[in-house]
Amino acid sequence: MPPPDQLRRAANGPLLVDLYELTMAQLYFNEGIHEMPAMFEHFFRSYPDYGTHQAGYCIQAGLEGVLDWIEQHRFDQTAIGYLRSLTDRGDGPLFTDPFLEWLEAMSFRDLRLWSIPEGRVVHAGVTLSIITGPLAVAQILETALLNQFSYQTLIATKASLVAESARGRPTLEFGVRRGPQFGAAAGTRAALIGGASSTSYVGAAMLAGVQPTGTHGHSMVQAMMALGRGELGAFQAYARSFPDSCLLLVDTVDTLASGLPNAVRVFTELRDQGHEPLGIRLDSGDLAHLAIRSAQQLNAAGFTDQTIVLSSGLDELAIWQILTQIDQEAAGYGVDADHLIDRLAFGVGTKLLTSDGDPSLDSVYKLVAIERDGSWVPAVKISDSPQKTVTPGHKQVVRLYDQRGLAAADVLGLEGEDIAGADHLMLRHPIRHDFHRTVDRSDIQRVESLLEPAWLDGKRIIGPEPIDQPRGRRAADMARLDPGVRRLMNPHVYHVSLTQALWELKQETVESAGDGWQD
């Protein structure tokens, strides 16, 4: 047996694979078609639906993980050794020696990958990545590619909803403790791409190159109380240790009767010593009400700009509710609502890193074409549900911007089609035969190609990027997204269409595939 570290590395590397990818690969190998050029696509079918509301868009994340995985992993001796030990139901070896020899020699680096870069706004039913290469190699990549994209795009999307809900105030990711074990680092990175301002998870902050955030928890106050020094003693100790970063958690005993008065006393002492205190954190109770009452006490004591961090079970809906309540109630306590909101920050933990309400994205990886005699033959799966029937063929993806500069539609067309140059564009609904419309080129300000080369000729074309790049893409795309699509509740449905040419190919391929079983 190889040592545990090596086994774990293999389990997150070449063996991060569903067994059926490998049995299919062996079948391709046995049939002599394993190196036939094939084309797969990655997309998701529908936006996360949190029950109370559904997202109107997603934020692409996970590409860096895919590229890194391709770069780092191959079927090494650890992986091959394990596969050699597997048996079929007749107790013979499941995998043959010639296949395992091929597997050990092949490289994921021989694949080619185009993808929509991280941070971009992306939509359901749109091709997000195209993968070409030897059939068996591209097949095996499926599990690892989906494992990277699915979770990270989901979390980036949730983070974007949270950030939008927070009206531009900082949102701090606090979720690692209830996050998915070692998946939390990737989830945190995705949250940072999607709109989280920072994170409490030190390692993820290091990897992303952002400053981690955090001050103290209840246990510090409890410890000081058990030692007879009380909450005030705890706050004074914190101020001594962090005079220039003093942010106090005020709800261990009683927020308004104990925490706030003690905090004000310590803040006053700090200011007298020439240090400006940072603020307070509220982690339980009626957060909007307590924020207003806290602002009241802080303002009265001359601490008018100190941050008030809110945390405890927050998500985009809770933040929306809190801000609405502050809008309505603050004035009644002599507190200016806008000024209070301007000093808020939100700690969003568990519900962000687990995408509470909808913990998975229905992303898929589908064979769309096989190359025969130098040209791509479309491949299709016909499903009982029309929306699950794969659109076949070699595609391009463009985004149309209207004369206001807002994204009007994403359009899938055939590779090589001149979409930008056409005077009129017939756009078909991906499924419904009766839904189509014609767009005048003059109504379109710009046609933007969305897929970019990510891995070609054995090497990375994209990244590793500093986190500011995907963050910048998101900011730019959000500004170009219709406010109706951006909104939290009942967003408009963003248009995703096929060109007439691609639509016709889909109809033809489905029809001829229907004959497949009659051969």
Next chain:
Amino acid sequence: MPPPDQLRRAANGPLLVDLYELTMAQLYFNEGIHEMPAMFEHFFRSYPDYGTHQAGYCIQAGLEGVLDWIEQHRFDQTAIGYLRSLTDRGDGPLFTDPFLEWLEAMSFRDLRLWSIPEGRVVHAGVTLSIITGPLAVAQILETALLNQFSYQTLIATKASLVAESARGRPTLEFGVRRGPQFGAAAGTRAALIGGASSTSYVGAAMLAGVQPTGTHGHSMVQAMMALGRGELGAFQAYARSFPDSCLLLVDTVDTLASGLPNAVRVFTELRDQGHEPLGIRLDSGDLAHLAIRSAQQLNAAGFTDQTIVLSSGLDELAIWQILTQIDQEAAGYGVDADHLIDRLAFGVGTKLLTSDGDPSLDSVYKLVAIERDGSWVPAVKISDSPQKTVTPGHKQVVRLYDQRGLAAADVLGLEGEDIAGADHLMLRHPIRHDFHRTVDRSDIQRVESLLEPAWLDGKRIIGPEPIDQPRGRRAADMARLDPGVRRLMNPHVYHVSLTQALWELKQETVESAGDGWQD
């Protein structure tokens, strides 16, 4: 900058930590109390609530990850170097050199850990782990410990509900592609502990020592169709490659009109050649109906015992619905329901590995005592919500079994209390003052201590264990769990109580803590 691999290892190692653990640790260091012996507890507050139903119990998982983490990690130069670079809001260093020197020298191995072993049935509000050691070291462990236990206990619990719902038929974990990136390996292990029979994730199967499962997906059939060989050609190719493990996915074109007839033809050819086919998989449509109709066709052709694997969006509720429908409808098609159910297996993917319906467990890690002058001083956090007020003090946890041998209650008492020896036991509700009852010792068949030493004297006491051990614990505990608590819908509430002595300590500590802010 250290190389990326080293940074990643640190991010999943010593830097898998919320920043506030480290700022608190520095405060303890500055106050000279960092090595004062402290006691923390880990527990969860409520069972996963999936919206349509709530679990009546959980399955403990994650301890192996905690012990492994303690064994492997310390604040090495990579971690310390990064922490040294962090600044406070005044642009001075956030951490002082003396603290960082202490941090580099300390070891998590100095902690002591008692825990309820993996695989055991556990309950809300019960102490699942006790951690003692130097205050600052035990504080820092919080994030990593919760990160391991929260997600894995959640998934083991979901897997148990799925397995129960499947009436003893195999449940196969298929979720890695939409699982949480590298957290999927731990999630899969937890699923195997909780009741999943096997997994499609090859690496996780290797780590757990189980045989992975998988055959082929739609893409193989699509590829063959694109090459002009049709679905039948695809099935024949599969049978050629895997004559002794031939299980065919029959829904790529049309399940009943194409997939089944083609499968029957290939199975007949196989049997003629002396190979017994394994079965079919259905991955779309009305699964119960298609299972019945498939059984009909297979039976008619003499394939009466071949497995029928069902997959596609399954969870415990979907499986329950499918089996109910088969019970009701099979006879109408001349199919024996029990015989059909006996040949089923269930592929459960995304919804298992993401705990669909409730993607997080509200597990916490709380300071319960600090040692002063050689004895434990209870520590408490008083909360606005009584159920969040921590029960303080050094505890023992026992499970009472009634005369039928079924678990009747979990009881938290003071360490050293003679629970097993008392003639009568006064049991108090953890929160409600008016709820208490007295249990006669003669009604109790057995008093079992639940916490076991896991890490003492600088080394592991438990494991690494073969997966059969936690699986065996689950099987034994499930057999001793009241059917009312086990059931899927509206389970009985399992009794969790405090002894009179612990209850009195809690009241006293809360009262005296109320004075904390008046110091």
